[in-house]
Amino acid sequence: xxxxxxxxxxxxxxxxxxxxxxxxxxxxxxxxxxxxxxxxxxxxxxxxxxxxxxxxxxxxxxxxxxxxxxxxxxxxxxxxxxxxxxxxxxxxxxxxxxxxxxxxxxxxxxxxxxxxxxxxxxxxxxxxxxxxxxxxxxxxxxxxxxxxxxxxxxxxxxxxxxxxxxxxxxxxxxxxxxxxxxxxxxxxxxxxxxxxxxxxxxxxxxxxxxxxxxxxxxxxxxxxxxxxxxxxxxxxxxxxxxxxxxxxxxxxxxxxxxxxxxxxxxxxxxxxxxxxxxxxxxxxxxxxxxxxxxxxxxxxxxxxxxxxxxxxxxxxxxxxxxxxxxxxxxxxxxxxxxxxxxxxxxxxxxxxxxxxxxxxxxxxxxxxxxxxxxxxxxxxxxxxxxxxxxxxxxxxxxxxxxxxxxxxxxxxxxxxxxxxxxxxxxxxxxxx
Amino acid sequence: xxxxxxxxxxxxxxxxxxxxxxxxxxxxxxxxxxxxxxxxxxxxxxxxxxxxxxxxxxxxxxxxxxxxxxxxxxxxxxxxxxxxxxxxxxxxxxxxxxxxxxxxxxxxxxxxxxxxxxxxxxxxxxxxxxxxxxxxxxxxxxxxxxxxxxxxxxxxxxxxxxxxxxxxxxxxxxxxxxxxxxxxxxxxxxxxxxxxxxxxxxxxxxxxxxxxxxxxxxxxxxxxxxxxxxxxxxxxxxxxxxxxxxxxxxxxxxxxxxxxxxxxxxxxxxxxxxxxxxxxxxxxxxxxxxxxxxxxxxxxxxxxxxxx
Numbered sequence: 080x081x082x083x084x085x086x087x088x089x090x091x092x093x094x095x096x097x098x099x100x101x102x103x104x105x106x107x108x109x110x111x112x113x114x115x116x117x118x119x120x121x122x123x124x125x126x127x128x129x130x131x132x133x134x135x136x137x138x139x140x141x142x143x144x145x146x147x148x149x150x151x152x153x154x155x156x157x158x159x160x161x162x163x164x165x166x167x168x169x170x171x172x173x174x175x176x177x178x179x180x181x182x183x184x185x186x187x188x189x190x191x192x193x194x195x196x197x198x199x200x201x202x203x204x205x206x207x208x209x210x211x212x213x214x215x216x217x218x219x220x221x222x223x224x225x226x227x228x229x230x231x232x233x234x235x236x237x238x239x240x241x242x243x244x245x246x247x248x249x250x251x252x253x254x255x256x257x258x259x260x261x262x263x264x265x266x267x268x269x270x271x272x273x274x275x276x277x278x279x280x281x282x283x284x285x286x287x288x289x290x291x292x293x294x295x296x297x298x299x300x301x302x303x304x305x306x307x308x309x310x311x312x313x314x315x316x317x318x319x320x321x322x323x324x325x326x327x328x329x330x331x332x333x334x335x336x337x338x339x340x341x342x343x344x345x346x347x348x349x350x351x352x353x354x355x356x357x358x359x360x361x362x363x364x365x366x367x368x369x370x371x372x373x374x375x376x377x378x379x380x381x382x383x384x385x386x387x388x389x390x391x392x393x394x395x396x397x398x399x400x401x402x403x404x405x406x407x408x409x410x411x412x413x414x415x416x417x418x419x420x421x422x423x424x425x426x427x428x429x430x431x432x433x434x435x436x437x438x439x440x441x442x443x444x445x446x447x448x449x450x451x452x453x454x455x456x457x458x459x460x461x462x463x464x465x466x467x468x469x470x471x472x473x474x475x476x477x478x479x480x481x482x483x484x485x486x487x488x489x490x491x492x493x494x495x496x497x498x499x500x501x502x503x504x505x506x507x508x509x510x511x
Numbered sequence: 512x513x514x515x516x517x518x519x520x521x522x523x524x525x526x527x528x529x530x531x532x533x534x535x536x537x538x539x540x541x542x543x544x545x546x547x548x549x550x551x552x553x554x555x556x557x558x559x560x561x562x563x564x565x566x567x568x569x570x571x572x573x574x575x576x577x578x579x580x581x582x583x584x585x586x587x588x589x590x591x592x593x594x595x596x597x598x599x600x601x602x603x604x605x606x607x608x609x610x611x612x613x614x615x616x617x618x619x620x621x622x623x624x625x626x627x628x629x630x631x632x633x634x635x636x637x638x639x640x641x642x643x644x645x646x647x648x649x650x651x652x653x654x655x656x657x658x659x660x661x662x663x664x665x666x667x668x669x670x671x672x673x674x675x676x677x678x679x680x681x682x683x684x685x686x687x688x689x690x691x692x693x694x695x696x697x698x699x700x701x702x703x704x705x706x707x708x709x710x711x712x713x714x715x716x717x718x719x720x721x722x723x724x725x726x727x728x729x730x731x732x733x734x735x736x737x738x739x740x741x742x743x744x745x746x747x748x749x750x751x752x753x754x755x756x757x758x759x760x761x762x763x764x765x766x767x768x769x770x771x772x773x774x775x776x777x778x779x780x781x782x783x784x785x786x787x788x789x790x791x792x793x794x795x796x797x798x799x800x801x802x803x804x805x806x807x808x809x810x811x812x813x814x815x816x817x818x819x
Contacts, residue, residue, distance in 0.1 A: 155779050180782065183563040211564065270762050293561045327760045329652040338654075465563050468780040472766050479762035483675045502781060507559040 115394045117142045117401065120157070121172035121386075122149045123221075125418035129411050133401060140397045142170070150174055151468065154181065161186045161391070169392035170402060173218055174384045175208040176274070176467040179288075182217050183465040187387045189215040193399035200407050200425050207460040209385050212290050217387055219402045220424035221415075224345035224382035225455040226278045229352070231340040232364040234263075238340075242366045246310060249369040253319040256340065264321040266341045267333075268311045270478035271324035273471035274381050279343065280304045281379030281459045283371055288464035294511040295503060299470060300496040305489055306371070312481070312488030322482045331355040343368060345381040346422040346451050349438035361442055367454055376457050383424065422451070429455060466502050473498035546795075553578050553788035578789035588790065591770045594679065598769075599747035601683040602690075607739055609687065610694035614732075615724050617695075618702040629699070633692035640689060644756035647685045652760060673761035685753045690746070694739045701735035702728055737809050741802050748798050751775070770794050 119130065119142050127144045134141055145168065147153045154177045160166045161184060173181060181187045195216055198206055205220045230242060238259050243249035253265040269275060277287070283303040289296045314320045321339065323329060333339040334356035342348065352363060368378050386402040388395050405411050412428035415421055423429055429452040437447035444450075464470070477491035477498075503510050556574035563569060582588060613632055617625055635643065651672040653659045659669055672681045705728065713723050751771040758764040766780070767773040770790070778787035 151780075155782075158782065179564070183559070184569060184782075185566060213564065215564075271759055290562060295562060322762065324759060324762065327652065328649055328655045329760070332654050465559075466781070468782065472776060472780045476765045476767070479765065482762045506557060506563075506783075508563050509561050 114139050114141065115397050117169040117393065117398055119144050119170040119172075119401075120147045120153060120168040121145075121170075122147050122153065123172065123415065123419040123421060126415070128418055129405065129414045132410065132414070133404060137401075140394075140401060142401055147172070151177070154468075157181065157186055157389075158184055161389075167389050167391040169389060169394070169398045171387050171389060172221065172384050173387045174382065175205075175220075175380070175461075176277075176463045176471075178209065178217055178385065178387070179211055179463050179465040180467065181387065182211065185390055187217045188390045188392060188395050189217060190219075190388050190395065190399040190402070191216040193396060194219050194403045197403055197407060200427065202424075202426065202456055202458060204380065204458040204460040205383070205424050208380075208463065212462045218385035219387075219399075219406045220383070220385050221406050222383050222421035223424045223455055223458070224278070224347060224380045224422070225451065225458045226282065226343060226345050226368050226378045226381050227348075227451070227454055228366045228368050229342045229344055229348050229363055230366065231337060231359070231362050233362045234337055234340045238263075242364075243369045244367075245373050246369045246371055250310070250314060250319065252341075253314055254317075257319055263337060264333075264339055265319070266343065267321035267323055267325065267330070267339055268315050268482075269325040270322070270482055271326070271475055273474035275325070275343075276307070276474060276478075277461075278345065278379035278381035280307050281461050282368060282377050283307050284377075284459065286462065287470070288462050290462065291511060294509045295464065296511050297464065297496065297500045297503065299499055300489075300492045304492050308488035308492045315482060315488075316485065335359060346455070347382065347420075349440045350420055353438075353440040360440055363441060364444055365441065365447060365450065367450075376454075378454055378458050380458050380461070385424075422455075426452075426456075464499070464503070465508065466499060466506075469502045470495050470499040549788045549791055552785055553792050556785045557783070574785065578786045579793070581786060582790040582793050585773075587767050588770055588773055591767055591773055595747060595750060595769050598679050598683055598686075598750060599744065601680065602686045602747060603740065603743045605683070606687045606690045606743060607694055607736065609691045610739065611698055611729070611732075611736070613691065613695045614698035614702055615728060617699055618728070619720055619724070629696075632695055635689050636692040638689065640685075640752040641756050643689050644685055644753045647681070647688070648757050648760050651681055651757075673757070673763060675763040678757075678761065678763040682750070682753050682757065686746075686750070690743070694743070697739050698732055698735050701732040705731050737806070741805060744801055744805065745798055748794065748801070 117140065121144060127146075130142050130144050147156065153172070154174075157167070157171055158181070160168075167186070171181075171186075173187075178187070191214065197219065201220050202223070205223055209218045209220055210216055228242070235242065238256060240252055240255060243252045249265070256263050256265045277285075280287070280303060283306055285299075285301055285303040285307070287297065287299045287301075287304070289298070311320070315322045321333075323333075330339070334342070334352065335358050337359075342352075344351070348365075349363075352359065367376060370377065386405055388398040388402060392398045405415075406423070407425050407427075409427065409431060412423045412425050413431050413433040416423055416428070416431070416433040423431075423434075428434075429448070434448040434452075437444050441447050473495040474491075477494040478488065480486070481488050481491040500510055554574060554576070555571055556578060558570050558572045560568045560570075613628075616622060617629055622628075638646075650656050650658060653669055653671070662669055671677060709727055709731075710723055713727050718726065749771050750769050754764050754768045755772060755775070758766070758768075766776050771794070774787045774790050774794070777790065778784050
């Protein structure tokens, strides 16, 4: 699903191609009976097949997909195109955490009028991410990444472990694994994956950014996040979990050969495991993420994206109509699941026919998606700020350094807060 | 009659410019103009108002030298420069030393497989840096590296090549592997240009092959050595792809490990092209000063003969 190495390889060729042409006009050609051609930047595999369906049914609103690199690179490209003033697509796929950055740069249009009524089709936590907690709506949720715990059921049985229900039990399990087999670790703490840590912090109730009137509040070092950081810092320091990054050849091997036997991840993990640890098919099982207090059921989101309409779109109404159809129509969402391999944000689609069977990599867990839907409904809401990239970079640098220096993780969270807030102040954001 | 001659002279004067024009146009378009634009950007900044979410809440304003003050006052940039200096202190002498030794060996009269050796030493230069870094990354990671596997098999302690202490050597190794071939070719070409009679007279004077190398060949290829040193210093200051590619594999590399990585972070992670532009200008200036300073320092020694 994601290849860190490929992404790293691609950084060397950063350069946004500016395609000339395309003028913006405010009146809607479809309303006057004409035909409008929209361009759509997205990275979901096979999404053009879904779009073909739309084009067959809507000859007046023709959408052309342009395949793009995933995530941050696409954000950079859209920002560059917007700055250049030409070549901006009409529709764009955006990860939730990048929405405020794009809104802040006047790239995305407010489509509350066109799609606001779809609010109830999505989990509250997801809808909050596309409104940024304001009255506006900047995108339609496409897919979600509710977090859950994946573990090697065969090795858990072999080592006599039970599935941890709380994080205390998780820590105890981690220690037991080390005692029973010093070659294995329960899991690893990755300083390279800020999105993963953000999801874990959401579960604990973290609110990194919030908006009060005309002021931002930044609280990355809030007690909830500190609790999560200290917890993992303790486990890393005592050697109960590994401290090497995820998404490396080393990590693939550890998943394959059973050096790592559990992975707190998101609903899309089966695809990653299939690609990176092919020899372990059928040996994994999924359970809810361990909880901070027993009896609770909460989770966070790791990843997920939405469909936004750009401010320069030729026909915003038509574009919003397409974005809504793509992410709520039963046929479209079913096809996004089967062809694109994503977990839909729409509640109806989560219970749809495409998700009746478990992922092929988990043949023994028949109720995989029933459980996943129940977990997805418990995902905490979250407001992303306008400089998530700064916080994420600070996460990578500060936690890597804390690990190599064997320093407590609480300080790393403070550094994230410091870097994020000073960047916002420097740019002139009103920060409380 | 005189007028025609003058006209012809003017036309003749213009001919060289016609030949130069394509180069001048290209140079201006793709080098001077971007540098000018970078300088312009470095004097401006983005000013956000309030939440920064409304229409037009982001304005580009004149910043004066503020970006430069911040770039020069940024401790992380200087720490990055320090790390790059250590990296360069390992890379440059080892790489050029090896390049010189290989060039001399290839040039010595009794050597077999000359063409094969030359190509195999040069080949790594043809591998793009990102690919080379990915390959070496695999070789460094303990559980997938054949080298580490061998060490374990022999009961030797494992080296954590991606750990905080050895990472700079791991990076320098990639640079050396990729750079020796190119520098060797430059020096070897200079060696081939030396008239053979010089060696003959040296041998008649009783020089051994080793003495010929040290007393005749090396002094004559000093200009080539200077050229390769300047190239290496510039490449060192701009090291980017190797640490950027290895970064996801290890906890030991910060996103601002080298100055160019910091520029990349500023421009594309922090989305602040203005401070990135200012830092770029600073690094360009330092590179210029270092290269010309070095050239100045060694000029008399190397090119003294030509100036006389």
